[in-house]
Amino acid sequence: MEVKNMKIVVIHGQNHKGSTCMIAQELADKICKKCENKAEIKEYFLPKDFDEPCRGCCTCFKNDLTDCPHYTKLEPLEKAVLEADLIIMESPVYVYHATGQMMSFLDHFATWWVVHRPRAEMTKKQAVAISTAAGGGMKSTTKDMADSLEMWGISKVYKYGVGVQAISPEEIPQRILKKIHKKTDKLSDAVCKNAGKCKMNRRAKKWFYLMRFAHKHFPPMEPDYSYWENKGWHKKMRPWKGGC
Numbered sequence: 618m619e620v621k622n623m624k625i626v627v628i629h630g631q632n633h634k635g636s637t638c639m640i641a642q643e644l645a646d647k648i649c650k651k652c653e654n655k656a657e658i659k660e661y662f663l664p665k666d667f668d669e670p671c672r673g674c675c676t677c678f679k680n681d682l683t684d685c686p687h688y689t690k691l692e693p694l695e696k697a698v699l700e701a702d703l704i705i706m707e708s709p710v711y712v713y714h715a716t717g718q719m720m721s722f723l724d725h726f727a728t729w730w731v732v733h734r735p736r737a738e739m740t741k742k743q744a745v746a747i748s749t750a751a752g753g754g755m756k757s758t759t760k761d762m763a764d765s766l767e768m769w770g771i772s773k774v775y776k777y778g779v780g781v782q783a784i785s786p787e788e789i790p791q792r793i794l795k796k797i798h799k800k801t802d803k804l805s806d807a808v809c810k811n812a813g814k815c816k817m818n819r820r821a822k823k824w825f826y827l828m829r830f831a832h833k834h835f836p837p838m839e840p841d842y843s844y845w846e847n848k849g850w851h852k853k854m855r856p857w858k859g860g861c
């Protein structure tokens with residue numbers, strides 16, 4: 618399938634260009650080629666491009682994300698994520714989980730979770746969560762990132778964790794490299810095939826309807842309740858209809 622003008626944002630969970638970064642860039646490049654090189658790729662490295670841990674002030678919950686004390690630094694990354702058709706998030710496994718800087722970045726988007734104030738535009742995006750480890754912890758690490766991507770309401774979230782038996786790309790055994798190239802081929806095909814589809818993934822959709830029920834039967838939690846009301850989600854409108 619021919620896909621054109623796809624906007625890709627890559628959020629790297631570390632500053633260095635190691636094995637995980639290599640896989641993310643390989644995938645982005647393959648998708649770009651399938652779009653006749655018309656895809657636009659933006660990359661951000663953490664903590665170089667965003668280095669603030671959440672202060673726990675809950676200003677985003679009580680007011681708005683734009684009132685976050687770190688918003689000036691966060692805004693360019695937020696804008697790039699909101700504009701992207703595809704979000705690639707990657708992290709090496711550090712003690713069985715995503716890097717601290719990746720988790721700190723994700724903490725800033727707690728209000729985007731479907732149980733609070735989800736962004737309708739997420740329903741037309743796809744995402745890939747990628748991790749590498751020397752041996753173990755890929756599943757919990759890709760899940761660390763996929764939890765947010767799914768609960769933001771993204772239509773399709775792919776997960777890829779691979780044990781590379783290495784601490785740098787040059788050390789990765791040939792047979793594992795071959796496996797990686799095959800996987801990025803398959804992932805790029807899937808992303809291009811599903812481009813432009815508009816829906817909420819099943820996990821987020823279930824939570825959407827649970828929260829809608831809670832809004833109707835329990836005392837309203839503000840500002841979430843009014844956000845949903847203004848979007849018409851308590852009536853017939855849905856994020857995957859209004860956002861596409």
Ligand SMILES: Cc1cc2nc3c(=O)[nH]c(=O)nc-3n(C[C@H](O)[C@H](O)[C@H](O)COP(=O)(O)O)c2cc1C
Binds near residue numbers: 712752
């Ligand atoms: C602080 C730290 C913690 C790590 N924890 C694990 C771990 O729990 N399990 C594992 O298999 N590898 C672990 N590793 C190894 C890396 O996950 C692995 O080498 C990975 O492929 C590095 O990716 P990169 O080249 O993108 O940095 C750790 C490495 C570091 C620096």
